[in-house]
Amino acid sequence: MLTNSFSFFRFCITILCLVLAGHGASAQELHNSLEQQYKKYKPGSTQRMMITGKYAQALFFNKQEDKAFVILNENIAYAKKVTDGKYAAYLYIIAAINYRLLDQVKAYENASRLAQLYEAKTKDQETKGYVAYGLGWIRARNSKDAEAVRYFLKALSFYEKAPYSESLNTRKASVYRELNSIYADWNEYELQEKYSKLSLEISLQQNDPMNLFDAYMAMGYMYEKRYESTSNKAFVHQAESYYIKAVDTYNANKARMPIPSNLSFVAINLANLYLNYFPASYRDKVLYYANLAKSHGAETGNHDHVASANGLLAEIALQNGDQEAAKRYLLTALAESEYDKVADPNIKLSIFENLSQLFQNENNFKEAIFYQKAYLETFKQIYDQKNTALGKKLEVQYEREKQKQQLLRLQLASEKQEQRLKEMSWQSLQQVQKLENLELLKENQFRKLELTEIENSKKAQELRLSQLESFNRKREIDLYKDRMDYKEKINTFYVGLTASVSLLLILLLYAYFQRAKGIKQKEKLHLLEMEKVKQDSKISNLTVMLEGQEQERGRIARDLHDGLGSLLSGTKMNLFLLKDTSNDQHQPQIERSMEQIDIAVDELRRVAHNLMPDLLLNYGLQETLMEYVSRMTTPELDVDVQFLHYSNQLPLESQLLVYRIVQELVNNAVKHAGAEQIIIQFIENESDYAIIVEDDGKGFDTTLLNNSHSAGFHNIRSRVEFLKGAMHIESQINIGTSIEIKFPK
Structure with missing residues (x-):
């Protein structure tokens, strides 16, 4: 009986793998469409950043990896300048996935770390979910399934909080x-x-x-x-x-299916299903779908599908007693598997075993031994792989047990939540009772209002009676009015006189307040002029102070080089002469002393160079910072400097200030933050310059910075004020620090 191992094709449900397998016309049409959309938006726009991810993936799957990474890096540079970290996080995780496909371990690990760094700077839930999905995707390809599941579930939790968008459901389906x-x-x-x-x-x-x-x-x-x-x-x-x-879906939508090999793929699954799990009456269906997979796999160039189909046909031939046909099918399957660039060893294992059995049945022991040896070699390869996977499987089982424990804790939390809901229901009943009491109170108030209206009616009747009495009194009032008219005319005269006097007083007060306002404005202008004088004096003092510092640094550097350097060199020469005349017992001590003097001379040169860099005077800021970065870089510390659009027109005085600022920031990152990577950027814009220094250190609380008495930050602020610039600091604990300084040209 032919060994059945042609059902090994594990169903691959990963979209990325399906795209890589496809060679249809729709993939090229998708590439062209994305390229047109990409070119439609201007560089640096958020629309272009969002289309970059899809366009870069299309380039990657069309074997244009270099162009894909160029476009990604170009848009990442723009995205990093945007305050919202969603764009940089999205592009970095796309880059990490592409680096993983190329097995560039260090590159995808660095891109993943930066994606997480910028993901922390955005509140966009969908972007957070996509970063978690990308991290899970990478761990799944690294056989770390338990970690992958945690990231995928985290991605779903972010997606559930995200508002609806066109891409949300597609991303959920991928998870x-x-x-x-x-x-x-x-x-x-x-x-x-x-x-x-x-x-x-x-x-x-x-x-x-x-x-x-x-x-x-x-x-x-x-x-x-x-x-x-x-x-x-x-x-x-x-x-x-x-x-x-x-x-049926494939046949109804052939023109819209980008992967032609899908038909042969499902045909193999159906043929294998009918062969292994259905009675012999389904033999015709096995033959139909196996031949369909064979012909369609050959048309689309999928040799693994053709090999699997031939294996199924060999099984049918052997069941029909036709060993020659079975042997032909097996040899054809072996040849097809050799064409496959990534051949599955399980296919060859099954083919070698069955060919060995067939040749043994024919008493052709030479061929039987040949295929048996091939079988053993292939089996050894698979065995080694399984031993490697066994440890990972045990780790997965451990993680699954942890997840079960987490599920029990969640059930307990759910019971507590249910108890809280019951308490809330009881509180709701109390509120309903209070509402009913309020309605009763309202009804009582309504009845009181009716009684008030009745009382008002009685008062109206009493008012009519009083009106009759007032009519009788009206005549008396008319006589009284005649007497009062005369008095009113006199009062009118006095009122007019009073109004005239009041108007005059108002005009005088208005003139007084206007004069006082003018005096206050003059005082404000005087204060502004005094402030300007103070500011000019402060800048002058800063200039004198910085010039004095640099002159003192230069003097100390020259004194160290000319004085102490010459003294150390002379001491080394004396030791060298003493070495020739001393006995063998003192030779090791003299040599050790000469080595220590060499170390002291190197340290002296380094200190003198930091005090007054000659490169800055001779070659300018760019060469000086490049040399400084190379000196600071060690196996434990990676320091990088980038100059963007720099025309080398910065005055020498300002170059020295920039160099001192960068030097102080890097020293702070190394000394206080424990950073492993530092990135320095110097950017020249149309109207100003920008200095950006970022590190991945332990970060600090920026609210405590104003209360700090650090001399380093005081020197930095003094130099920034001298450049008439501004400094912006962002830092997060255990993530890193970003400091941006801008000053005008």
Whole structure:
């Protein structure tokens, strides 16, 4: 009986792997469309940054890796200048994924770290989720499934908090497919079914044939695995149903399917399903789908599919008693597997074993021994790989137990939450009772209002009676008015006189206040002039102080070089002469003393150079900082400097100040932050210069900086004030520090 190992094709549900396998026309059309969109937006715009990720991936999958990284690095430089870190985080994680595909370990680890650094600087939940997804994707490819699951679940939690966007559901589906793949390896069928169904639900909503095909394949593969563990016939029929739906989806949308090899892929799965899990009456279907996979795989150049199809046909031929046909199919499968650039050793293992058995049945022991040796060599390779994977599997089991413990803790928290909800329900009942009491109180107030209206009616009647009495009194009032008219005229005269006097007083007060206001304005102008004089005096004092510091540094450097340097050199010469005349007992001590003098001379030169760099006077700021960075870089510390658009027009005095500022910032990062990487940027803009120094040290609380009496920061601020510039500091604990200084040209 032919050994059945041609069902080994594990269902790959990772979108990225499917894109890499495709060679259809739609992939080129997608590349052209993304290129047009990319060129439509101007450099540095946020729209261009967001399209850069998709465009770079399309270039990468079209074998244009160099161009993809050039575009990524160009837009990352723009994204780093944006306050919101979402754009830099997104582009860095795309770069990390591409570096991982090229197996450039240091590059993708550095890009991942920077993606996390900028992800912490944004509040955009979808970007945070995508960074977590990318980190999980990398760990899944590094066989760290437990860590990958944690990152994927973290990504889903961010996506749930994010507002709806066109890309949100697609990104959720990618996470579901990754979790489905991992849980399939872990035989966690309930979780595998959960994420397969979620992926299918999103695909049905989007009506994208490619995603729908992937979802149907995931469901079919999931039920096939369920049948293998339970032997429940319902599962195998469900697997058949979803595989057939995948075939129907492909046939109905051929023009929109970017991966032609998908048809041969699902055909192999169906042929294998019918061969291993259905009765012999399904033999015609096995032959149909195996031949379909063979012909379509040959058309699309997928040799692994052709090899698998030939293996299935060999199984049928052997069951029919045709050993010659089985041998031809096996040899064809072996030849096809050799064409595959990444051949699966399990295919060859099965082919070698079955060919050895067939030749042994024919008494052709020479060929049987040849294929048996090939089988043993291949088996050894797989055995070594399995031993390596065994340790990882034990680690995964440990992580799964940890997750179960976390689940129990979550259930306990859920019970506590339920208790809180009951308490809230009781409080709600109390509030309802209070509301009913308020309604009763309102009704009582309404009745009081009715009584008030009745009392008002009685008062109206009393008012009418009083009006009659007032009519009788009216005549008396008229007589009284005549007498009062005369008095009123006299009062009017006095009122007019009073108003005239008051108006005159108001005019006088207005004139007084206007004069006082003018005096205050003159005082303010005088104070501004005094402040300007103080500022000029402060700048003059700073100039004298900085010039005095540099002159003193130069004098000390010359004294050290000319005085102490000459003295050390003379001492070394005396020791050298003494060495020739001394006995062998003192030779080691003299040699050790000469080595210590050499170390002292090197240290003296370094100190003198830091006090007054000659490179700055002779070659300018750029060469001086490049030389300084090379001296500071060690195996434990990576220091890098970049000059952007620098025209070398900065005055020498300002160059010296910039050099001192950078020197002080780097010393602070090394001494206080414990940094492992420092990046220095000097940028010349149209109207100003910018200095940016970033490190990955332990960071500090910037609110404490104003209360600090550090001499280093005092010197930095003094030089920035002399340059008439401004300094901005951002720092996060255990993440790093970024200091930006701008000063005008």
